[in-house]
Amino acid sequence: MSSSRIEISTLLVGGGPELGDLLAALSTRSKLLHLTITACIDLGPSPEHKTLDHARQIGVPIVGTHLDDLPADFRPDLAVVTVFSRGVVSALAERLPSGTPLLTADHLPLLQGVIRLVEENRSLRMDSFRLKETRLRLNQFVETAALAIYIKDTDLRFKKVNRHALRILGTREEDLINRRNFAVFGGGGARWLQQVEQETLRTRRTLHATGTLHIRGAEMHVQVTLFPIIENGLVEGLYGLVEDMTDLFESEQKRQQVDVQLNEAQKYLREVLANSRDIIFLTSPDGRVLSFNSGAENSLGFTSKEIEGSPGRGLYCDPGLFDLMHQAALHDRHATRYEVDFRSKDQHPVICDVSMTLIDGPDGKPLEIVCLCRDITTRLRLKNDLIRSERLAAVGQMAAGVAHEINNPLAVIDTIAGLVEETLEDEGENLEPGSRGLLLDAMHRLHAQVQRVTAITHSLLGFVRKAEPGIRDIHLHELLEECLYVMGTEIRRSETRVVRIFEREIPIFSSDPMLLEQVFVNLIKNALDAMSEVPERESILHVTTNMSDTAVTVRIQDNGVGIPPEDRDRIFDLFHTTKPAGRGTGLGLAIVHDILYRLGGAIRVASEPGKWTRFVVELPLKPPAPLLPDPSISNVAPPRN
Amino acid sequence: MTSDKNRPFQILIVDDEEDLVTFLAHRLRKRGMEVTTALEGTSALAVAAKHKFDVALVDLKMPGIDGIQVMEQLRRMQPYVEIIMLTGHGSHDSAWEAGRLQAFRYLLKPYDFDDLCEQILTAANQRRRRMQQDFDSRLSDLMSSTTSPRDIIEESEKLRREFEQD
Numbered sequence: 144m145s146s147s148r149i150e151i152s153t154l155l156v157g158g159g160p161e162l163g164d165l166l167a168a169l170s171t172r173s174k175l176l177h178l179t180i181t182a183c184i185d186l187g188p189s190p191e192h193k194t195l196d197h198a199r200q201i202g203v204p205i206v207g208t209h210l211d212d213l214p215a216d217f218r219p220d221l222a223v224v225t226v227f228s229r230g231v232v233s234a235l236a237e238r239l240p241s242g243t244p245l246l247t248a249d250h251l252p253l254l255q256g257v258i259r260l261v262e263e264n265r266s267l268r269m270d271s272f273r274l275k276e277t278r279l280r281l282n283q284f285v286e287t288a289a290l291a292i293y294i295k296d297t298d299l300r301f302k303k304v305n306r307h308a309l310r311i312l313g314t315r316e317e318d319l320i321n322r323r324n325f326a327v328f329g330g331g332g333a334r335w336l337q338q339v340e341q342e343t344l345r346t347r348r349t350l351h352a353t354g355t356l357h358i359r360g361a362e363m364h365v366q367v368t369l370f371p372i373i374e375n376g377l378v379e380g381l382y383g384l385v386e387d388m389t390d391l392f393e394s395e396q397k398r399q400q401v402d403v404q405l406n407e408a409q410k411y412l413r414e415v416l417a418n419s420r421d422i423i424f425l426t427s428p429d430g431r432v433l434s435f436n437s438g439a440e441n442s443l444g445f446t447s448k449e450i451e452g453s454p455g456r457g458l459y460c461d462p463g464l465f466d467l468m469h470q471a472a473l474h475d476r477h478a479t480r481y482e483v484d485f486r487s488k489d490q491h492p493v494i495c496d497v498s499m500t501l502i503d504g505p506d507g508k509p510l511e512i513v514c515l516c517r518d519i520t521t522r523l524r525l526k527n528d529l530i531r532s533e534r535l536a537a538v539g540q541m542a543a544g545v546a547h548e549i550n551n552p553l554a555v556i557d558t559i560a561g562l563v564e565e566t567l568e569d570e571g572e573n574l575e576p577g578s579r580g581l582l583l584d585a586m587h588r589l590h591a592q593v594q595r596v597t598a599i600t601h602s603l604l605g606f607v608r609k610a611e612p613g614i615r616d617i618h619l620h621e622l623l624e625e626c627l628y629v630m631g632t633e634i635r636r637s638e639t640r641v642v643r644i645f646e647r648e649i650p651i652f653s654s655d656p657m658l659l660e661q662v663f664v665n666l667i668k669n670a671l672d673a674m675s676e677v678p679e680r681e682s683i684l685h686v687t688t689n690m691s692d693t694a695v696t697v698r699i700q701d702n703g704v705g706i707p708p709e710d711r712d713r714i715f716d717l718f719h720t721t722k723p724a725g726r727g728t729g730l731g732l733a734i735v736h737d738i739l740y741r742l743g744g745a746i747r748v749a750s751e752p753g754k755w756t757r758f759v760v761e762l763p764l765k766p767p768a769p770l771l772p773d774p775s776i777s778n779v780a781p782p783r784n
Numbered sequence: 785m786t787s788d789k790n791r792p793f794q795i796l797i798v799d800d801e802e803d804l805v806t807f808l809a810h811r812l813r814k815r816g817m818e819v820t821t822a823l824e825g826t827s828a829l830a831v832a833a834k835h836k837f838d839v840a841l842v843d844l845k846m847p848g849i850d851g852i853q854v855m856e857q858l859r860r861m862q863p864y865v866e867i868i869m870l871t872g873h874g875s876h877d878s879a880w881e882a883g884r885l886q887a888f889r890y891l892l893k894p895y896d897f898d899d900l901c902e903q904i905l906t907a908a909n910q911r912r913r914r915m916q917q918d919f920d921s922r923l924s925d926l927m928s929s930t931t932s933p934r935d936i937i938e939e940s941e942k943l944r945r946e947f948e949q950d
Contacts, residue, residue, distance in 0.1 A: 556894075558897065559807050
């Protein structure tokens with residue numbers, strides 16, 4: 144826009160709406176047109192003088208309503224007449240100095256055209272100004288951006304590069320101009336960039352690519368954006384924007400590496416959890432089981448489907464203990480208990496050492512509790528067996544010593560009782576029949592009592608062990624039949640039905656037949672005693688045999704009184720008996736347990752009080768070698784032939 | 785065999801339990817046996833040097849020489865005597881020892897008296913049967929090996945005397 148302004152003083156002459164419109168149009172654009180409306184004459188007859196009011200508002204001096212109102216020396220640069228009266232035009236021409244340009248109503252469209260042109264010109268000038276501004280800013284941006292920016296021609300020679308690019312390349316602009324990629328970058332990267340640039344020129348499209356450039360001996364991971372420069376439909380070259388992604392790339396690489404490691408660790412952990420032989424389950428803070436591993440499935444017999452979602456307390460025999468531990472874990476982050484009884488599907492005892500650990504979620508709130516449970520049932524059983532056996536051996540050894548001392552006087556008592564009895568029978572006719580009968584009865588009873596004590600002392604002597612069991616081949620079914628035969632009288636007397644469920648084929652295995660006979664006879668005797676209250680002919684003795692790869696199992700089950708749960712742990716203890724006085728010595732099961740321990744076998748008991756009791760004897764197909772050490776052996780082994 | 789088949793069985797009881805010895809002897813005598821008693825091994829062997837027994841009841845555990853030693857020596861002195869070991873101690877090891885030295889039976893005290901009597905009779909009868917068999921075979925050996933009738937008579941007379949002592 145020109146700085147030297149020439150103002151054109153303009154006189155407006157008209158009337159009615161036409162004058163108003165022109166006035167409005169010219170006054171608002173007066174600056175554009177370089178017009179100053181210096182006077183205005185309204186010839187219109189409008190009584191409202193709206194035009195005049197408007198003119199007054201915008202500061203245009205209204206000279207009057209008649210040409211005569213014009214001052215005599217009034218000399219406008221231009222006069223505009225909006226009325227079509229020739230009279231008015233010629234009258235005005237006479238009043239104005241000659242040569243004053245006069246635009247009549249005929250010229251109005253022209254004037255409007257001028258106004259439009261001026262307006263268009265003005266907006267064009269505005270655009271060019273803005274463009275200049277934008278260019279300036281763009282240049283500023285290009286020079287200061289932390290982006291390498293360059294321009295290349297169609298030969299892909301550098302034509303312009305920004306400061307950032309020079310800094311990265313460590314070179315001056317003049318050393319770079321007109322060079323190509325291969326003179327600037329290392330081989331592989333240069334070739335890659337060249338290809339992308341060629342592609343941009345060929346396709347005339349903006350392309351993005353990521354790759355590696357070798358700059359000053361270092362690798363730079365970059366992302367490039369290439370714009371083709373198109374002028375008049377011809378490709379003139381391209382703009383290149385290069386962003387250094389090395390840090391991002393490396394951190395991304397590291398992140399991926401960490402991700403891989405994390406994944407592996409998670410996978411490993413999952414594998415460990417899933418395949419551990421230990422019982423491992425997760426619970427939610429409210430005690431529900433979230434997951435249940437295969438170790439738990441194996442040990443407890445439940446499937447994860449059955450357990451997941453149910454309360455964890457249901458896995459404990461004592462749910463209150465679970466609650467206690469769970470609360471402790473939530474509160475102290477950790478809880479440990481030893482020898483916790485678990486519930487298993489088939490009701491067999493599972494005892495575990497349990498440790499619960501609280502795991503926090505990402506939000507720092509309790510997420511879940513990991514319950515690690517080590518099944519120590521077998522170890523505990525072996526430990527208990529050993530303790531029991533040692534205790535039995537010690538007590539038994541002592542008891543056997545005592546028994547010996549008792550046996551001698553018992554023998555004397557019995558011999559004397561027998562003598563008195565015989566004498567009464569043979570020579571007692573001198574006695575009063577009443578007293579003779581009484582004495583005879585007394586001697587019978589004395590004899591019976593001696594027999595009772597004898598049963599105990601003789602059983603006790605069973606604890607004095609041979610150095611080694613006599614291992615021989617055993618036909619299990621023959622052995623069982625032998626035992627049933629030995630107990631035949633009592634079985635018949637109690638009218639017990641014997642049901643044999645024998646495995647089709649039990650291989651011959653090695654064990655001590657004498658000791659095993661003692662085991663089974665004791666168990667059968669026990670079963671018969673347990674069924675003594677069962678109505679006649681209703682007592683049933685089940686003898687079942689099974690075989691696995693490593694062991695044979697014999698189950699001896701009665702339908703007698705059963706064993707209350709509180710007694711089950713003690714039935715193998717020495718002198719523990721639930722039988723009425725005079726019936727049990729409390730030795731049978733202790734001996735059975737002891738023998739099986741020495742033979743490498745085991746015995747378990749299951750029972751429903753009032754309904755049944757089942758003893759399960761497990762025998763290894765091969766005897767343990769070497770035989771379990773026998774802490775009771777103190778004598779020297781007998782000489783061999 | 786020339787021994788009188790109706791001669792009462794000769795029984796030796798060796799036990800340090802005096803009451804037992806006394807009353808057991810009494811009851812066995814009532815069953816028609818001839819019973820000699822000893823309260824320890826040495827005197828038992830002294831008696832055995834002079835007197836032959838059918839059956840000896842020997843306690844296993846005694847002060848001085850124990851039942852096993854008594855059995856060994858007795859067996860040497862009287863090859864045909866049957867020995868029943870009596871003990872209050874149920875050691876398998878001593879039972880094995882007794883078996884090795886061929887005790888006829890091994891009974892735990894307190895024994896059943898009727899059972900004991902039965903064992904004694906069985907043992908005594910077995911002893912006499914064994915002696916008869918041995919006598920017969922020795923005699924038949926003698927008959928086949930010696931040609932002179934006079935030798936046969938002499939030798940058989942010696943054999944008879946040897947067995948008669950038992």
